[in-house]
Structures are given as structure tokens and as C-alpha cells.
Amino acid sequence: SQQGEEDPQALSIQEGENATMNCSYKTSINNLQWYRQNSGRGLVHLILIRSNEREKHSGRLRVTLDTSKKSSSLLITASRAADTASYFCATGAGSYQLTFGKGTKLSVIP
């Protein structure tokens, strides 16, 4: 299975700290995407990183991809209470299907 798997399952930090979430997958991919889901809402796309890219930034978000280790990380710097959400990685390797992991539940304590 090419399913992404996030680690840790849950993470609790103080506001202002950095949060790092990891994603591992099993087969070759074309790209990897990160999404955020607030409680009771749909998923929101954060970043897409292609297999030939190693790092990508968007505001306070930094995503890295290591295809040799089949892993990716999402770093949120200077976290805020509003960053409290579940974060999912999704891998794409062909056809129309994205395969999502179970997510990391991030709690940012004010």
C-alpha cells in the first residue's frame, strides 16, 4: 500500500513553539500533499511537494520530502491557537487517487 502514515498521532504544544509532524509511505510517489482539518470542517489543502523537490515553504509552513527514506515532514513555526487541527498527508502515484493517512491531531495551548 502507498498509504501515508503520520507520526505522532497526537501532539500538544504551547503557543509560540514549533510543531513537527512526519509522514511515511511505502511505494514510489509522484507528489505528496499536506492538508489541515479543523473540527467539524472539511480538509483544507496546505502544500503540494513533487517527488523532485526536497523542500517547500508557505508562510509559517515548511515541508520537506526525502524520497530515499520515503518520508516527509511538516513544520509549523511559531504556532498559534488557531493552528489546532488535524493534519493529513496524502500521496499520489498515478490515476486519480490520493491516499490519505490517519492524521496527526495538533493541540496548541494558548
Add this chain to the structure above:
Amino acid sequence: ETGVTQTPRHLVMGMTNKKSLKCEQHLGHNAMYWYKQSAKKPLELMFVYNFKEQTENNSVPSRFSPECPNSSHLFLHLHTLQPEDSALYLCASSRGGGQDQPQHFGDGTRLSIL
């Protein structure tokens, strides 16, 4: 406003009822998706439509019947559901049908089967 609107937001139905979920996107996208999200399980892709044509059906039971009359609207018709079908049903759209496109999600329909 997410650009993808799902109705109803909540639905409670008995196992013998027939109901439909509706999804509408205002983003000019050509691909639309139905996902099932259950507690402690990964998001499960159910159906994919690209330019109104169904391109994926991930072994979904026939009690779920999708309909895509145009690129902006997607329905999921439900009949004779089981308690294990209780979940959050999410609709998404993307510019193209490829897996290299970001997907835009609605806020889902929370379905409870009595």
C-alpha cells in the same frame, strides 16, 4: 466560503430510508470526489468523476449510488444503509482529475444511521 457546498450538514436516517447528499462547487473544476471519513480510519475515496464521467469506484456497496449531472454538481443517493455507514461524507473537487492537483473540500454531511 470554501467554494464547495454540501447539503445537508447533518442527516439522521433509518436503515430503510432513501435520502440524497448534494455537493455543489463554484470553482470551475472538472473533477469531483466522494470520500467517507470514519473515526480512527484514513479517509476513504468512494467515487471520482472527471468531466461528468465516473473514473473510480473503490468497491463501494451498491447501496451508495453516485450521480454527476454536470461538472458543478455531485449527488450521493443512499438507500438501505447499515449502521456502519454512519460517518462524515466529504465532497471534494479539483481542477483536473489527476492526483497532482490540490483538492478543495466541502464541510461534509454528518450521517447517522439508526
